[in-house]
Amino acid sequence: MTTETTSPDSVRDRHWEPSYASRAARLQASEIRELLKLLELPDIISFAGGIPDPDLFPKDAVREAYGSALGDDGQAGRILQYSISEGDPQLRVWIAGHMASKGVACTAENILITSGSQQALEFLGKLLLSPSDTALVTAPTYLGALQAFSASEPVYDQLQPAMGNRTASSYHEAATAAGGAVKLAYAVPDFANPTGETLTLEGRQTLLSMARELDIPIIEDAAYAALRYDGDDIAPVQALDVAETGSIDASRVIYCGTFSKVFTPGLRVGWICASRPIIHRLTLIKQASDLNSAAINQAVMRHLAETRFDDQVAQARRHYRIKRDTMLAALKKYMPSGTHWTEPEGGLFVWVTLAPSINTSDLLKRSVADAGVAFVPGHAFFADGSGTNTLRLSFSLPDVQTIDRGIEKLAGLI
Amino acid sequence: MTTETTSPDSVRDRHWEPSYASRAARLQASEIRELLKLLELPDIISFAGGIPDPDLFPKDAVREAYGSALGDDGQAGRILQYSISEGDPQLRVWIAGHMASKGVACTAENILITSGSQQALEFLGKLLLSPSDTALVTAPTYLGALQAFSASEPVYDQLQPAMGNRTASSYHEAATAAGGAVKLAYAVPDFANPTGETLTLEGRQTLLSMARELDIPIIEDAAYAALRYDGDDIAPVQALDVAETGSIDASRVIYCGTFSKVFTPGLRVGWICASRPIIHRLTLIKQASDLNSAAINQAVMRHLAETRFDDQVAQARRHYRIKRDTMLAALKKYMPSGTHWTEPEGGLFVWVTLAPSINTSDLLKRSVADAGVAFVPGHAFFADGSGTNTLRLSFSLPDVQTIDRGIEKLAGLI
Numbered sequence: 036m037t038t039e040t041t042s043p044d045s046v047r048d049r050h051w052e053p054s055y056a057s058r059a060a061r062l063q064a065s066e067i068r069e070l071l072k073l074l075e076l077p078d079i080i081s082f083a084g085g086i087p088d089p090d091l092f093p094k095d096a097v098r099e100a101y102g103s104a105l106g107d108d109g110q111a112g113r114i115l116q117y118s119i120s121e122g123d124p125q126l127r128v129w130i131a132g133h134m135a136s137k138g139v140a141c142t143a144e145n146i147l148i149t150s151g152s153q154q155a156l157e158f159l160g161k162l163l164l165s166p167s168d169t170a171l172v173t174a175p176t177y178l179g180a181l182q183a184f185s186a187s188e189p190v191y192d193q194l195q196p197a198m199g200n201r202t203a204s205s206y207h208e209a210a211t212a213a214g215g216a217v218k219l220a221y222a223v224p225d226f227a228n229p230t231g232e233t234l235t236l237e238g239r240q241t242l243l244s245m246a247r248e249l250d251i252p253i254i255e256d257a258a259y260a261a262l263r264y265d266g267d268d269i270a271p272v273q274a275l276d277v278a279e280t281g282s283i284d285a286s287r288v289i290y291c292g293t294f295s296k297v298f299t300p301g302l303r304v305g306w307i308c309a310s311r312p313i314i315h316r317l318t319l320i321k322q323a324s325d326l327n328s329a330a331i332n333q334a335v336m337r338h339l340a341e342t343r344f345d346d347q348v349a350q351a352r353r354h355y356r357i358k359r360d361t362m363l364a365a366l367k368k369y370m371p372s373g374t375h376w377t378e379p380e381g382g383l384f385v386w387v388t389l390a391p392s393i394n395t396s397d398l399l400k401r402s403v404a405d406a407g408v409a410f411v412p413g414h415a416f417f418a419d420g421s422g423t424n425t426l427r428l429s430f431s432l433p434d435v436q437t438i439d440r441g442i443e444k445l446a447g448l449i
Numbered sequence: 450m451t452t453e454t455t456s457p458d459s460v461r462d463r464h465w466e467p468s469y470a471s472r473a474a475r476l477q478a479s480e481i482r483e484l485l486k487l488l489e490l491p492d493i494i495s496f497a498g499g500i501p502d503p504d505l506f507p508k509d510a511v512r513e514a515y516g517s518a519l520g521d522d523g524q525a526g527r528i529l530q531y532s533i534s535e536g537d538p539q540l541r542v543w544i545a546g547h548m549a550s551k552g553v554a555c556t557a558e559n560i561l562i563t564s565g566s567q568q569a570l571e572f573l574g575k576l577l578l579s580p581s582d583t584a585l586v587t588a589p590t591y592l593g594a595l596q597a598f599s600a601s602e603p604v605y606d607q608l609q610p611a612m613g614n615r616t617a618s619s620y621h622e623a624a625t626a627a628g629g630a631v632k633l634a635y636a637v638p639d640f641a642n643p644t645g646e647t648l649t650l651e652g653r654q655t656l657l658s659m660a661r662e663l664d665i666p667i668i669e670d671a672a673y674a675a676l677r678y679d680g681d682d683i684a685p686v687q688a689l690d691v692a693e694t695g696s697i698d699a700s701r702v703i704y705c706g707t708f709s710k711v712f713t714p715g716l717r718v719g720w721i722c723a724s725r726p727i728i729h730r731l732t733l734i735k736q737a738s739d740l741n742s743a744a745i746n747q748a749v750m751r752h753l754a755e756t757r758f759d760d761q762v763a764q765a766r767r768h769y770r771i772k773r774d775t776m777l778a779a780l781k782k783y784m785p786s787g788t789h790w791t792e793p794e795g796g797l798f799v800w801v802t803l804a805p806s807i808n809t810s811d812l813l814k815r816s817v818a819d820a821g822v823a824f825v826p827g828h829a830f831f832a833d834g835s836g837t838n839t840l841r842l843s844f845s846l847p848d849v850q851t852i853d854r855g856i857e858k859l860a861g862l863i
Contacts, residue, residue, distance in 0.1 A: 050698045052726050053666040054632060056579045056601065062733040089526030094519065097529065101515040105508065112503030115511065115715030150564060154739040161600060165470045166580075182737035186575060187470065218468060252467040284464045301529030303743045312466050319476040323596035324738075325568040329717045329746055 057166075061185045080441035082428040083409040085228055085383045091351055092299045096343060100335040114330045120322040121314075122148025122306070123333035129340050130292070134308050138274030139290070141283040145308055147317050150328045152258055152293040152305040156183035158320045159219070159254055159289060162313070164189045168215035171206065175386075175416030175425070177228045177256065180221055191418035194220050194242075203248035220246055220253045224272055225260040226382025229416045229427040233380055239272045243279070246287055252313075253288045261297050261348050263381035264356035273308065284310040296383070297347055298339055302332040355383065355431065361438045362430040369446035376428075383431040386413070388424060389449060395426040398448065406444035471580075475599045494855035496842040497823040499642060499797045505765055506713045510757060514749040528744045534736040535728075536562025536720070537747035543754050544706070548722050552688030553704065555697040559722055561731050564742045566672055566707040566719040570597035572734045573633070573668055573703060576727070578603045582629035585620065589800075589830030589839070591642045591670065594635055605832035608634050608656075617662035634660055634667050638686055639674040640796025643830045643841040647794055653686045657693070660701055666727075667702045673796035675711050675762050678770035680794045687722065698724040710797070711761055712753055716746040769797065769845065775852045776844040783860035790842075797845040800827070802838060803863060809840040812862065820858035 105111045121127065127143035134141050149155040156179065164170060164187035171194035172180065181191070190213045195201050210217040222242060224234040234242070246253045255272045270278075273288035280286055286309070293305035307317060321327070339347075362385055366376050376387045389395065395412040402408045413425025430438055519525045535541065541557035548555050563569040570593065578584060578601035585608035586594065595605070604627045609615050624631040636656060638648040648656070660667045669686045684692075687702035694700055700723070707719035721731060735741070753761070776799055780790050789802045803809065809826040816822045827839025844852055 049696070050724055050726055051694070051701050052724070053577060053701070054630065054664075055730070056575065056577055056582070056632070058579070059576055059730060062730055062737070084531075086531050089530055092526060092529045094522055094525040094529070097525070098516065098519045101519065102512065105512045105515065108508055111508040111511070112506060115506045115508070115713040116503055117498075117500050117709075117714045150739045150742075153737075157738045161470065162473055163467060163470055165472070168470070179737075179740070186734070186737055216468065218470070250468075280463075280465070282463070287465050287467070295531075299529040300531045301743060301745050303739065303741075310464055310466070312464055316469070316473060316476055320600070323476070323567075323593075323600055324571045325564045325717065326593070327717075328564075329715060329743060331715050332743055332746070 058186055058188050079407050079409055080433055080437055081409045083411050085429045087296050088431050091354055096339060100338040104331060104334040114334050118327045118330040120318050120327050123337055126333050126337040130306050138270050139277050139283060144311050145283050145314055147307045147314050148328050148333060149305045150303040151295055152291045153179050155291040155305055155307045156180050158317050160184040160187040161320055162316055163218045167213055168218040169210035169213060171220040172418060175229050175422055177223055178415050181418055203245055217249050217251050219251055223256045226379050229384055230386040231377045231379025231382050231384040236269050239275055243276055255288055255290045257290060257292050259296055259382035262355060264352055264359055265380045286310055294336055297351055302336050304332055304336040358430040361435040365439045365442035369443045371449055383429050385428045387426050391424050393424050401448055402445055406448055408441045408445045472600055472602050493821050493823055494847055494851055495823045497825050499843045501710055502845050505768055510753060514752040518745060518748040528748050532741045532744040534732050534741050537751055540747050540751040544720050552684050553691050553697060558725050559697050559728055561721045561728050562742050562747060563719045564717040565709055566705045567593050569705040569719055569721045570594050572731050574598040574601040575734055576730055577632045581627055582632040583624035583627060585634040586832055589643050589836055591637055592829050595832055617659055631663050631665055633665055637670045640793050643798055644800040645791045645793025645796050645798040650683050653689055657690055669702055669704045671704060671706050673710055677795035678766055678773055700724055708750055711765055716750050718746055718750040772844040775849040779853045779856035783857045785863055797843050799842045801840050805838050807838050815862055816859055820862055822855045822859045
């Protein structure tokens with residue numbers, strides 16, 4: 036299809052485009068990823084990207100780990116070669132031990148290495164969703180999960196871990212009416228992106244009961260689980276299911292973990308922990324998708340995990356706890372009445388709900404132009420585009436003085 | 450679905466599996482990837498994996514490049530962070546220059562970085578193929594392309610660059626009968642995997658004419674294009690189309706390149722060069738699939754490309770030319786009459802056709818057990834599973850003495 040238009044943009048002047056797959060119509064630029072470009076602007080105070088603070092990256096240790104991994108020519112030859120799709124065997128052993136410490140007894144055969152947990156979500160969409168199948172997601176939910184799943188052209192229904200008035204049969208009926216079946220429930224139980232909220236133990240049990248009734252898998256996205264600043268850890272949904280069913284291979288929970296928030300997102304190393312039949316199929320998906328994640332980065336991450344995981348987690352908790360406290364104090368100090376926000380026990384995010392009349396997309400434009408403050412409008416996190424009076428704040432990147440000043444400026448616009 | 454079986458394999462004793470997407474039924478382990486495990490066996494002579502010789506990896510340069518990329522804390526902070534989905538801007542500038550040297554004038558906006566060219570192929574399947582659409586592939590073709598495309602559940606029809614008796618309208622009619630449309634043609638014009646054959650200039654023009662008549666894109670997989678040992682370069686199909694249409698943005702050819710065969714596959718850095726509207730959509734697919742390829746690996750590859758691409762190509766050509774010559778001489782010396790093989794001008798592969806009565810899967814079992822020699826049975830490269838009397842030999846990994854001895858042993862079994 037060659038098209039001639041009068042658009043001033045030369046890309047449109049004469050170009051050819053193929054006939055795309057039907058899923059291509061659902062491809063949309065992430066508002067957040069576009070917002071990341073604001074970070075390039077000088078003097079902007081960004082509460083937008085939920086990205087880790089580079090001050091926490093263990094740079095010296097990374098530098099040494101690359102040097103050591105490439106140390107002798109034989110080893111360098113191996114880690115610069117193609118490698119197995121499952122991922123570095125020793126890294127998978129470390130992860131299996133880590134999962135066991137969380138109540139999920141498993142072996143390296145239950146672990147697949149992925150290029151970050153975004154790739155894990157995309158693989159799980161591929162594994163589970165045919166067009167018109169239903170994925171249950173919270174409202175709001177992690178935007179990247181919607182993008183990952185949408186490539187498989189599902190419909191979304193609203194997961195309500197507290198259940199509300201939704202029963203398993205109501206989900207089943209809605210999915211049938213939409214032309215498919217309920218195929219998965221996706222949740223971020225700990226310090227969720229975008230709300231910062233944590234699912235209680237009771238909520239986790241309710242979610243499991245509902246998944247059992249529907250006979251569907253639960254995708255447990257644990258991206259932020261290590262970053263707890265107050266209170267006690269709550270068992271992963273996967274641990275609760277393993278305790279009930281007796282083994283990881285009998286569990287319906289698929290756990291997605293990542294080193295991105297604790298160490299660095301730059302090496303692109305995450306993992307899936309699940310039953311062996313599921314890991315086997317996901318390994319075939321990995322093989323078809325990109326053969327394997329870079330062996331050298333896996334070797335470096337293994338070294339970091341083996342030598343300093345606990346220390347790094349402790350340091351990250353201390354570092355972000357102060358920032359979270361600063362942001363909550365600033366919100367309390369500056370925000371007008373009628374504004375509500377979550378008080379997360381961990382993670383990187385605070386979720387703010389404004390008066391229903393305020394559109395946060397409009398607010399963002401004013402905020403960037405007049406106050407030099409960026410955040411993410413909340414509607415991006417709703418599969419149905421609602422939540423227009425909500426916004427997500429991340430406290431991960433700015434220093435404490437900047438957090439206080441940024442919230443003061445933002446509050447002045449509301 | 451909880452299943453109780455009497456299988457001795459404990460994974461089957463009590464496990465739960467979800468209801469999978471329809472595409473999951475097409476997931477198959479690659480025979481080649483499984484064969485790579487043979488490389489672990491001591492004393493095996495492997496002509497199986499088409500993997501580059503680690504003796505060629507520029508290990509010292511890689512070591513220095515990681516050290517330098519992580520050199521100061523500010524830069525280390527940047528390259529260990531999330532980064533843009535399009536890929537490293539400076540690397541894309543280098544690649545655009547490289548493409549221009551091949552007759553494809555373009556800019557960094559025409560380039561997307563992928564995690565190897567396997568990911569490029571998977572993205573293109575996602576972009577172009579809905580279930581029951583037709584992909585045109587040669588017989589035989591690159592097995593990884595079949596795996597990448599199959600996630601999108603297409604049907605395959607046989608691309609015949611020399612056209613044979615197939616017309617554009619016969620492809621169109623077959624695709625309609627299969628319930629979709631012809632959506633792409635995939636070819637490896639230079640030193641193809643698995644045959645080693647190269648498409649002539651005339652064949653490239655014929656392919657382009659056919660694609661124009663069908664109004665479909667051509668995916669040009671140039672994985673081996675730099676590895677020419679004899680004869681003159683033939684222009685990429687994309688360069689021919691750009692010459693005809695006047696610009697990359699008007700071209701229907703989507704070029705997949707990679708650093709894996711020239712430098713190292715371990716950093717997982719490949720690229721797609723295409724019109725800007727196509728690159729824009731592929732960037733959204735990249736974002737949804739894994740956010741971005743590791744920035745640190747891209748920075749290292751940029752350094753390698755900028756400082757030593759030509760030298761590295763020259764060295765690889767010298768190195769592999771000798772191995773190819775050795776293998777062709779050994780085939781001539783040892784193979785019984787009635788055996789035919791290709792004489793590639795480049796790449797890593799020789800394709801052997803035996804008497805029709807010989808099944809090469811059976812031969813492989815004998816060959817590994819009795820002669821300690823591995824290769825890939827050819828039927829894996831046919832979408833329809835034919836080619837049972839063919840096999841693929843790679844000369845990339847063994848040294849010249851081993852090539853000669855291995856071919857002698859293999860010939861002794863035929």
